[in-house]
Amino acid sequence: MAELTYRDAVAAAIAQEMRRDETVVFLGEDVAWAGGVFKTTVGLLDEFGEKRVRDTPISEQAIIGAAMGAAMTGLRPIAEIMFSDFFAVCWDLIANQIPKTRYMTSGQVIMPLVIRTANGGGVRFGAQHSQSIENWAMMIPGLKVVAPSTPADVKGLLAASIRDDDPVIFFEQKSLYADKGEVPDGEYVEELGKAKVLREGTDATIIALAAMVPRAMKAAERLQAEDGISASVVDVRCLVPLDTQTIFAEIRKTGRAFTVEENPRLCGWGAEISSLAMEECFWDLDLPLIRITTPHIPLPSADALEDEALPSVERIYNTVREGLD
């Protein structure tokens, strides 16, 4: 085990997969010579050369189109979209072309590609560089959606995403880039579609994703310490495929569930989990499932305002405590 940052785990996973499979290629803006604007891909150009690690123009449609065309014809491209907000400038490729082509052609092609992107807020970048858009991807049939919360998961799930024969949207939460954690040495690959129970509890179940996971953990510790409330915490990790088994099992154990979403409220992934829990766990629920989300507003940039908008440890703690009252 080595300690790596969330940021460094990205390059580690890509390097691991590029070493074992020559068809893995990587493209994006400022990813090669500069090592990425978040320094997530430092060293890849040196190791794999300009043929496999390519800088592109500011042409997101060309980037994603290139990834799609290459994937359909035999490569396994990884494309970086610098900020997830920029999915909006290549959304046709992501939402209309990549996920539908296999189905529309009755299975004539596979589409093994990964789109990596820096997602989420908390770094004072304002409303157009801070969105948490996992739900944009989740709502599109044909996309797999991954959002890790730890360096180990970055490595294991990114490797799994690269090996997957379907298109995977891989959200790196930018507020986590500096986080450190133990990452298994050597070849390390996790499985897509498995949630993880990070903390077992008996009174409440907190379901979180990405940057909301460490916050949920802190809130759970505080609930235990200050109120004797025992909360389990589930890290969803993959929105598609969704591990409803693990999530439902944890909901059923406590009968009191909370989701913590960084996205603005309407049609967030928590809504989907809530509606699924409604349909399939209704009789096991002692209380309604409560959603904790960023309010349905664009994200402001000033520290004070941004901190107030995003779900905080404090807000999670208070909501669970009051919810159980």
Add this chain to the structure above:
Amino acid sequence: MAELTYRDAVAAAIAQEMRRDETVVFLGEDVAWAGGVFKTTVGLLDEFGEKRVRDTPISEQAIIGAAMGAAMTGLRPIAEIMFSDFFAVCWDLIANQIPKTRYMTSGQVIMPLVIRTANGGGVRFGAQHSQSIENWAMMIPGLKVVAPSTPADVKGLLAASIRDDDPVIFFEQKSLYADKGEVPDGEYVEELGKAKVLREGTDATIIALAAMVPRAMKAAERLQAEDGISASVVDVRCLVPLDTQTIFAEIRKTGRAFTVEENPRLCGWGAEISSLAMEECFWDLDLPLIRITTPHIPLPSADALEDEALPSVERIYNTVREGLD
């Protein structure tokens, strides 16, 4: 009252508003000389001239950008995006620019514009011309979202959308274009943000939108006729602002609720309503709210397959009947 098609009600509303307000202008592909590919805007060029009714290149970003720039500086543009699927090629303007600019500038601008589009399936156009994407718009803070089910609502709600000082995404369900209905003569304006109870019932509440509304009505009639089940039907009409008061009141009356969505399941508007009902009507629910949706797949084009994918009268009828068992 005159009988108009859903299609003709579009031009009627635009003409009504262009007559009373010179700042209303209209642009899109093939909308002027050709009267729109769905013939929704026939006659507008003749009445209002080329200065106000403008054909554009196939440049959706330029179309929506033009609407935004004009709206910020004093006009009230209506832009047509031919098929809602094409929102994906101008999604940055729709999701990142138009809805956030007022908030980001702390209220320095208003953004009075309408984006009209033909939405939904049922006409064998395949996966890239048939999507129901109301949830794409609903999930973006700062957009109002309207989706009428009748010719009268098309006229009244489109007029209201044009008069509204906020950006409104106006979904015309293309499978309804040929539908006829009574439309009030003379100036007619409805209010945004009001759901409509189309049918009062005591046993179940069916909540539907756009093309799913007539199907829900037929299913309700069949439930009454064949099973003596009395179902109320709520036409949501506006997703933002959402008339939770009316919706919740109807849910509470029966304690058994069903949503009918044309969109693929994950993160559809029904999920949001389900999660809201969970949080706010939990103790009034006798049964879990059940969602009826298109399965989470791209839409196939062959008649037989498309019909099977979209929620049908049959499926709504069966789901409600079995749900109440």
Add this chain to the structure above:
Amino acid sequence: MARKPKAPAKSKAAAKAPANSGSRLNDDIGEDKRLKMFQLQLEVRHLETRAHDLFLQNLVKGTSHLAVGQEAIASGFATAMRSDDYTFCTYRGHAHTMVRGASMTAVLGELMGRECGLLNGKGGSMHLTSVEHGAMGSYAIIGAHLPIAAGAAWKSQYLGTGQVSVCFFGDGTTNIGAFHEAINMAAVWKLPVVFVCENNLYMEYTPIGDVTAVEHPAADRASAYGLPSIIVDGNDADAVYRVARDAIEMAREGGGPSLIEAKTYRHFGHSRADPAKYRPEGELEEWMKKDPIPMYRQRLLDFGIGENVVSSIEEMVMKAVDDATEAAKASPEPGSEYLFKDVWADGGASWRN
């Protein structure tokens, strides 16, 4: 209207034609390729016309976009392509898919939503694809396939397979952003891709000149990507073939992309719903005089090919279209088992466990 082949202007390969060819047929194109191009053009013409008839009989559902009048482009390019080259085209793609080798039955079956369809009825008229023939898809949202074609070319470049991607699109498509992004990146990366604008004068119902800042929507933009301006008579299969051959050869040899504008005209409206009333009087008639098929037929005769050879091809094609029609009509609708198939690579559609 040119009845005789023009001198192959600026065509490298022209120099390769036998120095003292006895017959004009022994030029840089030759008899076999000419007969092939004639047959392909006829196949497209009759298949498209049949699709139109079937629509009138309500057997073709949804929409469909016919390439009648534009046959020379698909046929000229297909004849110049290597069998493992890639075609990317638009909703107006029946022609481009079939000329690469997809069966007529599968094409008509798809338009009719039958199980025998190329896509088992799941894609429809606008998405014809036949990967086994290198027809990598018909794309229905304007512009998307230009960067995708560049991506396939990137694959070929990376693996050194020598395959070339050929990407067809309309005049209206030159005004969308993806056009600009794809061609710039293809030029910078020197990708083996040939971009072909089929300029049929109209976007949907709007004349291209009304919405475009330059006269030649593709050719006048080539210099923005450091590429030469190339215009070809899109109704002359020989001319198309020569331009195609040269561009493909250059791409295959590492010379990078080309942008070609082929001038043509569609005889029908934009799609099945369109009676094309917006066309100025006489325009269609003028273009009917330049109909690629009678022109090419006459050229074959002028070159000394027997009327019997020509008409036997015509009969064969008609019969093939008739047979395909019957076969497609006989095919059942796809069963529900297709509905939840092939969202994912594992063959299924499940988004949860």
Add this chain to the structure above:
Amino acid sequence: MARKPKAPAKSKAAAKAPANSGSRLNDDIGEDKRLKMFQLQLEVRHLETRAHDLFLQNLVKGTSHLAVGQEAIASGFATAMRSDDYTFCTYRGHAHTMVRGASMTAVLGELMGRECGLLNGKGGSMHLTSVEHGAMGSYAIIGAHLPIAAGAAWKSQYLGTGQVSVCFFGDGTTNIGAFHEAINMAAVWKLPVVFVCENNLYMEYTPIGDVTAVEHPAADRASAYGLPSIIVDGNDADAVYRVARDAIEMAREGGGPSLIEAKTYRHFGHSRADPAKYRPEGELEEWMKKDPIPMYRQRLLDFGIGENVVSSIEEMVMKAVDDATEAAKASPEPGSEYLFKDVWADGGASWRN
């Protein structure tokens, strides 16, 4: 480095200069405008440098993109614009917002996330906007504001207000789709909009030449929209002013859009996080010799303006920046009441009843 004003090549307005001007200051630009441009350039330089210092003190949060080195462009254009003309710019927009009249306190306050900020801290460094001064916004996603600027120009054209939109963007932006769509439509509609590419040689950290198929990313594309190719020395405020004046005048008179490429260089890295190590050795030094501000200062002296006039402007600007810094520091953080304000035109944020 030009120490003296070049002859205003191809400048219509040059002809309007008094025939026998005693002093060179009485040319088509004149003393007042030159002093204004000098002052504006200084204001930008010192405000940006201050922003950099405040970032080092951790008082500026998030990101920020400085225009140090590029001051002549913002200043030359602002001086040529009418007060009701519109500016649209990018995240690198402090300069463009301030030269239109926004207060330094409001700019610095916004960077520091204070209530006194132009946007009350809600937008941040990348979104400076001052509608009352015609600064219609800084846009942070590449390309978006080109069509938006065209839209504002459409408004001016429709209502006949004579207002012109000026839209600034970088070299890297010329490769994104929105660039292509906006300029084509503006040209077809003959909109009163001036598109200005500030070519500072780099997109973010990648040299523009590595990712662009032509040498001059904007100028070499002008012909794709039927527009003339215009290149100007972006470090010479006088040259910029002249080109700006002519393009704006033409737009105002109904002559349609222009596309101008201004060659320049940014002295700092792309954004606060960037030490700009990717620049070849000596490149910065070469460009420092062409620093627009010392060059312009010398020109004023050469033209006979007194050293005392020049240095009093310098002192005034420094004091203004110091005062603004203090005022911004003294401003509180925005209170929670701002959080749920102004999503909608009614002032609120409610999405339900």
